[in-house]
Amino acid sequence: MEVNSDKLNAFMGKMVTEMGAAMNASLVLLGDKLGLYRTLAAKGPMSSTELASATGTAERYVREWLSSQAASGYIEYDSASRKFSMLPEQAMALADQDSPVFLGAFPNVVASTFLDEPKITDAFKSGKGVGWNRRSECLFCGTARFFRTGYMHHLVQEWLPALDGVVDKLKRGAKVADVGCGHGVSTRLMAEAFPNSRFYGFDYHEGSIEAARK
Template sequence: MDPEKVTEFMGQVVADMAATDAAGSVVIGERLGLYRSLAEGPATPAEFATRTGCHERYLTEWLRGQAAGGYVTYDPATGRFSLTEEQAFCLADPDGPNVPAAFCIGLGTLRAEPKITEAFRTGAGVGWHEHDEDVFVGCDAFYRPGYVADLVPTWIPALDGVEDKLHAGARVADVGCGLGSSTRLIAAAYPNSSVVGVDYHEESITLARKRTAEAGLGDRVGFEVATAQTFPGSDYDLIAMFDCLHDMGDPLGAARRIREALTDDGTWLLVEPLASDVVEENFNPVGRLFYSASVFLCLPNSLSQPGGYTLGAQAGEAAVREIAADAGFTRFRMAAQTGFNAVFEIRP
């Protein structure tokens, strides 16, 4: 055994423990509006307490911990803490990367640890609906900025002929829509089209309807509580599915239903986590994040449903392509990609 390698490994462990423990502080910062307040300008802990109405001693510890992690900037000359423009964009702007939402997902996910531990022993599933509300709300808040940045500006234009159809007036289904952020983005960008969002989770659909009404889109957007294998309607020009096929116990059944519901020249827009078909090529920080999420969310959900599939969050293109082919689709290509997602155009 090499003592230096032990020390090196323990250094990694300390970094991981620090990041894990800091997750709670990030979520506190979001819930109390601390990042948004600090974005208004530098402050000492005492000044920050006056500004936020929170307890100075708690804020002192919070600010120092945030600075130690590089999430907040500290000026030793003045004793003031602040956010750089970049930090504020990532931490305080809901239309930015919305880093706090990611940590909200993490904390909500970990609350299921006793259930997941038992599932390891029994092989049973844990459904999406069995998780803490922070998972549903956090996922919507975290993924929405990415959809804002890419869905209408990049992904839809990358599809053959789809943008023109949407401008002219098309029938669209957003399957596995969650709280409906992607559904509303499509409806707002293409007012001549009708859009329906579908999700099996009734609580998410309730929130989706509420937010859609608040956005003034209720006359053009509908929502249905249904599974991907049983959602209603036919003759859709576009069916979109964002980051959810791999969560399903029966993704083939979903793909067959989508094939059945599309027009003959319709398009299935499928967005999945970006992953290599070579396992070891996923051994990187993004892969680690997705595999960890898969252990708690994706794999247990698929095991809670009939169908026999357990794709996991790093299934890779080959597995997705095979499902599309088995469902009767004949055209399959990667139309776009980001650092986190693969965007597939799948057609009859």
């Protein structure tokens, strides 16, 4: 089989880039979990010592995390001051969970694909499905946080008004079933926006319902 070296090099470049992104997902996950992005966005520019002190983490690990994030273009580094910071655009994506473009929760979803791999592999062999309620817990948390920002900025403002007559009916008073409500983010947003209506959230993953009730 004849191999085209240009196509091979292009494909290898694509694969290396995607492998780097996959590895970086775990670093984004811990940066979100430990509040490293949020603290850096709020208080930066900061050195690794300052960020570690502010977040109660170990400086040696924070130093490596900061360097890798700067090399990936997720944060900024100033060689003169030897401090790290975040651009407004970076902060919107990684530090502000109320931002319309927040992505900090997505690595939770990525993590679940690896944790659930044994179940998916078995399903490939058996032909049976893997129910949503059988997935790893981080999938539910990540999904709720990932979609939350879209619901906050678009559900009541744009999506519901796009449905003929729905908003008027909700204003007057209606009974609404939010099927597959997950952690109840969409259910609560609609209930707060339309107090004359009654909203019921349903999900066959019991853990999600428990989280929604809290």
